[in-house]
Amino acid sequence: RVYKRQMRCRSDIDRLDDAFIAIVKSLIPAEEEKAKQQQLLTLLEKLIIKEWPKARLYLYGSCANSFGVSKSDVDLCLVMEEADVNKAEVLLKLADILQSDNLQNVQALTRARVPIVKLMDPSTGISCDICINNVLAVVNTRLLRDYARIDVRLRQLAFIVKHWAKSRGVNETYQGTLSSYAYVLMCIHFLQQRRPAILPCLQGMEATYSVTVDNIGCAYFDQVEKLSDFRSHNKETVAQLVWGFFNYWAYCHDYTDSVISVRTGSIISKREKDWTRRIGNDRHLICIEDPFEISHDLGRVVDKHSIRVLREEFERAAEIMQYDPNPCVKLFEPY
Ligand code: CTP
Ligand code: MG
Structure with a gap:
């Protein structure tokens, strides 16, 4: 051709x-939306540190690589100290914690190719997926x-x-x-x-x-x-x-x-x-x-x-x- x-x-x-x-x-997402994402990240960090003091939460995907359009879901990665944690166990525990803090639509998808917890934050309307130890x-x-x-x-x-x-x-x-x-x-x-x-x-x-x-x-x-x-x-x-x-x-x-x-x-x-x-x-x-x-x-x-x-x-x-x-x-x- x-x-x-x-x-x-x-x-x-x-x-x-x-x-x-x-x-x-x-x-392009408005600054206001970025601020809301940050607010949700801070809230989740607080909840997570209580249960796993040495864990860290990272933003990845389109909210962090600058290729995100407005109203994108937020991708988060929970990095645990040990590399070979039982992901399913952590995700179920995490889902429990999030549910008791009034986050909505909390769901642990432990059998997915990349196992995650899904949630929606009612105060900002943002949906987010949290995976474990996906450092790459x-x-x-x-x-x-x-x-x-x-x-x-x-x-x-x-x-x-x-x-x-x-x-x-x-x-x-x-x-x-x-x-x-x-x-x-x-x-x-x-x-x-x-x-x-x-x-x-x-x-x-x-x-x-x-x-x-x-x-x-x-x-x-x-x-x-x-x-x-x-x-x-x-x-x-x-x-x-x-x-x-x-x-x-x-x-x-x-x-x-x-x-x-x-x-x-x-x-x-x-x-x-x-x-x-x-x-x-x-x-x-x-x-x-x-x-x-x-x-x-x-x-x-x-x-x-x-x-x-x-x-x-x-x-x-x-x-x-x-x-x-x-x-x-x-x-x-x-x-
Ligand atoms: N990723 C990866 N390997 C893949 C697919 C995704 O490592 N095969 C990781 C990348 O870090 C990517 C992130 O997962 O940035 C999210 O992937 P994806 O949803 O495809 O991209 P987003 O940039 O989040 O796009 P969207 O705005 O469509 O959500
Ligand atoms: Mg994404």
């Missing part, structure tokens, strides 16, 4: 830029947040892509489409491979932050405020990048052989990862390497049916960005 197509006319795409920026603005998620949240601090266009692009994915119903891992986390990694990869690049590869640089979690070394350059000249070379607008992103996933990505890897800042081959065939339920039809848990393909949830749905949606979005007179409406039309 069309490999290197020309972008639609320049004045068109400039006009579009304001519209995309306005959409991004409308999605806390660390990858930090990596995403640090990438977002380098160039505002990452956050803008990711807001648009997440909004598109939710509107089009392709942000449902239980239906074989991709998580928000996977979409943000796709955006980072896209900006890393842009020429000139918009994002560097932080894990390829001298490490200024380094921790070992579950025997996995997590290290990267986190002094991103020192990268201020990096952004100046590429002047593309958000509208151009949205156009480029969908073109990339519709027509330029090699689904047969390629794995996208934020860790290396490039593409690696499926052969190199031994992701060439189906193993168990992992089919590797679209391959997105987790930046730290490198044996983990975030595309593993995608199956024969959902890969078609995804690729058709990428193509639809690319066509809209190319030809539609009003892409900002059409792109986000409910499916």
Whole structure:
């Protein structure tokens, strides 16, 4: 298919830029909402410390990685001292404590892939999930947040892509489409491979932050405020990048052989990862390497049916960005 197509006319795409920026603005949570999240975090910390004085509670996911839209659920991780606690036991105990403190809809999901307690805080209306000892998620949240601090266009692009994915119903891992986390990694990869690049590869640089979690070394350059000249070379607008992103996933990505890897800042081959065939339920039809848990393909949830749905949606979005007179409406039309 069309490999290197020309972008639609320049004045068109400039006009579009304001519209995309306005959409991004409308999605960003208000300061008031951030304050309410903080208030809930403080309340929960107080309750938890009473029972487990040495435990700590961390925000992770979209409320902490700066890719959260308003009214997102809050993801929290309770880190216990011992690495191998009985999670089910802790979660049931935690659910008890929360219930007696008048938190609503408290539910311990001890058999889930990531066991959690769910709750709703009636005073702020915020819903939240608490998991146990998922420290890698806390660390990858930090990596995403640090990438977002380098160039505002990452956050803008990711807001648009997440909004598109939710509107089009392709942000449902239980239906074989991709998580928000996977979409943000796709955006980072896209900006890393842009020429000139918009994002560097932080894990390829001298490490200024380094921790070992579950025997996995997590290290990267986190002094991103020192990268201020990096952004100046590429002047593309958000509208151009949205156009480029969908073109990339519709027509330029090699689904047969390629794995996208934020860790290396490039593409690696499926052969190199031994992701060439189906193993168990992992089919590797679209391959997105987790930046730290490198044996983990975030595309593993995608199956024969959902890969078609995804690729058709990428193509639809690319066509809209190319030809539609009003892409900002059409792109986000409910499916
Ligand atoms: N996560 C992970 N591995 C996955 C999926 C998620 O480590 N396969 C962790 C990441 O730290 C991610 C967090 O769980 O930031 C939440 O994931 P997700 O719900 O996909 O992303 P959010 O940023 O919370 O997006 P949303 O706004 O849709 O809630
Ligand atoms: Mg979330």
